[in-house]
Amino acid sequence: MVEKVEIELSGRTLSIETGSLAKQADGAVVVTLGDTIVLVAATMSAERREGIDFFPLTCDYEERKYAVGKIPGGFVKRGGRPSEKAIVTSRLIDRPLRPLFPDGMRNDVQVIAIPLSFDRDVPGDVLAIVGASTALSISRIPFNGPVGAVRIARLSGELVVNPSLDQVASSDLNLVVAGTRDAVTMVEADAVEVGEEDMLSAIAYAHEQIKRLVELQDDLVRKVGQPKAEIEFITVAPELIQAVRDAAGDRIRSAIQEPDKAAREEGIRLLKAEIVDRMAPDYPEREIELGEAVEKVVKEAIRSLILDDGIRPDGRRPDEIREISCDVGFLPRVHGSGLFTRGQTQIVTSVTLGALDNAQLVDTLEEDTHKRYMHFYNFLPFSVGETRPIRGPGRREVGHGSLAEKALQPMIPSQEEFPYAVLLTSEVLESNGSTSMASVCGSTLALMDAGVRIKAPVAGAAMGLMTDGGKYVVLSDIQGMEDFSGDMDFKVAGTADGINALQMDTKISGVPAEVLRDALAQAKSTRLHILNKMLETISQPREELSPYAPRVLIIEVHPDKIGDVIGPGGKVIKKIEAETSANIDIEQDGRIYITSVDKEGGERALKMVDDITRDLKIGETYLGRVIKITAFGAFVEILPGREGLVHISQLAPHRVERVEDVVRVGEEVLVKVTELTPEGKVRLTRKGVVQPGENTAPGPERAGDERRGKPPGQDREHPTEREEAGIPRATFRPKR
Numbered sequence: 001m002v003e004k005v006e007i008e009l010s011g012r013t014l015s016i017e018t019g020s021l022a023k024q025a026d027g028a029v030v031v032t033l034g035d036t037i038v039l040v041a042a043t044m045s046a047e048r049r050e051g052i053d054f055f056p057l058t059c060d061y062e063e064r065k066y067a068v069g070k071i072p073g074g075f076v077k078r079g080g081r082p083s084e085k086a087i088v089t090s091r092l093i094d095r096p097l098r099p100l101f102p103d104g105m106r107n108d109v110q111v112i113a114i115p116l117s118f119d120r121d122v123p124g125d126v127l128a129i130v131g132a133s134t135a136l137s138i139s140r141i142p143f144n145g146p147v148g149a150v151r152i153a154r155l156s157g158e159l160v161v162n163p164s165l166d167q168v169a170s171s172d173l174n175l176v177v178a179g180t181r182d183a184v185t186m187v188e189a190d191a192v193e194v195g196e197e198d199m200l201s202a203i204a205y206a207h208e209q210i211k212r213l214v215e216l217q218d219d220l221v222r223k224v225g226q227p228k229a230e231i232e233f234i235t236v237a238p239e240l241i242q243a244v245r246d247a248a249g250d251r252i253r254s255a256i257q258e259p260d261k262a263a264r265e266e267g268i269r270l271l272k273a274e275i276v277d278r279m280a281p282d283y284p285e286r287e288i289e290l291g292e293a294v295e296k297v298v299k300e301a302i303r304s305l306i307l308d309d310g311i312r313p314d315g316r317r318p319d320e321i322r323e324i325s326c327d328v329g330f331l332p333r334v335h336g337s338g339l340f341t342r343g344q345t346q347i348v349t350s351v352t353l354g355a356l357d358n359a360q361l362v363d364t365l366e367e368d369t370h371k372r373y374m375h376f377y378n379f380l381p382f383s384v385g386e387t388r389p390i391r392g393p394g395r396r397e398v399g400h401g402s403l404a405e406k407a408l409q410p411m412i413p414s415q416e417e418f419p420y421a422v423l424l425t426s427e428v429l430e431s432n433g434s435t436s437m438a439s440v441c442g443s444t445l446a447l448m449d450a451g452v453r454i455k456a457p458v459a460g461a462a463m464g465l466m467t468d469g470g471k472y473v474v475l476s477d478i479q480g481m482e483d484f485s486g487d488m489d490f491k492v493a494g495t496a497d498g499i500n501a502l503q504m505d506t507k508i509s510g511v512p513a514e515v516l517r518d519a520l521a522q523a524k525s526t527r528l529h530i531l532n533k534m535l536e537t538i539s540q541p542r543e544e545l546s547p548y549a550p551r552v553l554i555i556e557v558h559p560d561k562i563g564d565v566i567g568p569g570g571k572v573i574k575k576i577e578a579e580t581s582a583n584i585d586i587e588q589d590g591r592i593y594i595t596s597v598d599k600e601g602g603e604r605a606l607k608m609v610d611d612i613t614r615d616l617k618i619g620e621t622y623l624g625r626v627i628k629i630t631a632f633g634a635f636v637e638i639l640p641g642r643e644g645l646v647h648i649s650q651l652a653p654h655r656v657e658r659v660e661d662v663v664r665v666g667e668e669v670l671v672k673v674t675e676l677t678p679e680g681k682v683r684l685t686r687k688g689v690v691q692p693g694e695n696t697a698p699g700p701e702r703a704g705d706e707r708r709g710k711p712p713g714q715d716r717e718h719p720t721e722r723e724e725a726g727i728p729r730a731t732f733r734p735k736r
Contacts, residue, residue, distance in 0.1 A: 027139025183510020336450020
């Protein structure tokens with residue numbers, strides 16, 4: 001039976017339909033807004049997965065290019081690795097759903113979202129979140145939803161719900177909020193120095209729209225909702241937890257207060273093994289449950305220490321930040337480097353500058369474009385003292401890199417101001433909390449060391465939350481143990497004037513507005529403290545780029561001249577690049593970017609482009625090179641790719657019997673333009689250019705040149721034609 005519910009959202013109808021597609025899934029819905037249609041299906045395994053201590057939830061956002069009427073580019077038309085956008089969207093679906101599943105659930109749950117039709121006016125990610133929540137809510141899968149989600153943009157000071165991609169591009173705020181009827185469960189934002197109060201107002205406005213979407217889902221659940229399945233949850237008996245408290249509560253409390261992460265983790269591991277061994281005879285065949293009881297008592301001890309005593313495991317106050325150290329320029333051959341250390345979290349970030357054609361090709365449902373600013377985040381196993389295979393970046397690495405990239409994106413100078421592709425690579429060398437925000441700090445240091453004139457320095461920090469329902473404590477600069485045992489991970493990055501990136505995840509059913517307000521205020525003071533520490537190391541971008549960084553020269557030509565620079569089949573531009581080792585990028589508006597590590601090579605390429613695109617003038621004299629000889633004259637290349645004919649009658653002031661008697665192939669000669677035909681042909685002459693008395697026919701001097709093994713006319717003891725005429729090689733200064 002097909003059921004459908006609808007709601008008006010920003011003047012458009014959002015509908016959720018079930019019963020028409022994917023009926024063998026536990027729950028499946030089709031969410032439609034405008035011409036964007038997203039199918040979302042949720043399925044649960046019949047049996048729980050054994051031997052794991054986490055909830056195996058998988059969320060996949062599957063892009064299909066047919067949704068926008070395109071065949072995938074490249075050799076593999078079927079498609080391959082998901083795009084960065086698809087990975088980030090998959091995480092976006094997962095994050096608000098995960099905390100709403102029952103504790104102890106070990107059955108595999110898979111949520112798959114497929115945009116079947118895609119309209120740029122309606123991005124599919126927030127529809128996928130709504131669809132995932134609805135599919136779970138109407139299914140037999142245990143789930144404490146529903147969850148609603150909306151995107152908010154700010155245009156001319158006005159908040160817009162579920163804006164188009166074009167509206168997002170012109171907005172200073174791109175905010176995605178998800179939540180239940182009572183509270184917000186997830187926030188993701190990129191912005192341009194948006195103030196804390198404005199951010200709170202936008203989140204509150206989003207939550208009002210979320211409530212309407214939750215009610216819409218409840219309406220569908222009332223119509224078609226299934227009874228929830230009876231499954232076995234992994235729980236620890238309360239009496240076992242109490243037995244561990246009584247036997248080792250004080251020792252556990254003492255062990256968690258070891259300040260060094262490695263020593264603390266090793267101490268807790270040994271203590272856990274000791275407790276399980278000692279208590280196992282009293283609780284036969286319950287060793288695994290005993291181990292989980294110890295883990296719960298460890299979490300309880302951490303939370304009690306913070307909530308009741310106001311002390312953190314490493315002895316800090318709730319708002320205290322770990323010791324910070326910064327360094328720049330310590331990698332001599334990279335274009336810029338920054339080392340940021342905060343406590344036992346350490347990041348090294350390097351900057352690589354390149355030509356604009358090094359920009360990343362972005363091929364997603366949303367856009368086909370190039371991205372000139374990129375940030376890659378690598379989490380190395382030794383950073384946490386582990387060994388594991390390195391198989392390329394996982395979802396976590398992609399997500400953390402994307403967040404750090406958003407933080408710096410609005411501060412990167414425009415292509416007109418800084419015509420480079422910019423790649424930042426952050427390597428996690430030590431990890432004990434908030435490596436993504438440390439990557440933001442390392443990126444700022446590296447960019448300033450590279451001489452990139454960012455608009456303002458950016459810093460970031462992760463805030464945490466401990467709450468027992470009645471009281472709460474917001475923690476600044478959380479470490480790994482506090483993240484693992486806490487209720488919220490709240491990352492905020494920005495400048496001294498506002499927020500550029502924000503990400504909030506919870507492990508509870510939601511975060512009240514007053515907690516968000518306190519967390520944002522505490523995050524601002526933390527951010528300003530970190531910024532001051534960074535600026536003590538480097539206060540502004542360096543004046544000069546690294547000597548190993550390429551230099552970019554810019555010339556603007558008439559768009560009609562672009563074809564002359566490229567040449568037939570790219571012949572001309574390839575020749576310039578081969579001869580100068582420069583890289584040339586051409587924009588459709590006539591801007592040409594010449595990138596070269598070698599200054600001389602770049603300037604040569606610039607002059608060659610100038611020569612190609614300059615307009616020839618009748619009566620102007622050029623130093624050219626003979627490239628071909630025929631019976632009726634000589635063809636002379638006067639500018640790169642531009643040649644003209646010197647008729648045999650124009651080769652000398654006197655009658656010439658054979659062209660070879662006057663010029664040879666490869667010889668440089670001075671010529672004057674006499675005619676430019678409508679067909680584009682160029683007529684040249686040497687008459688009036690050659691000085692009276694100059695030898696113009698083979699004679700003793702030329703014969704002597706040949707006997708000495710020199711090219712004709714190349715005896716450096718005599719002035720050249722150009723020098724005799726007093727005409728420089730280039731008579732025109734290129735535009736820069």
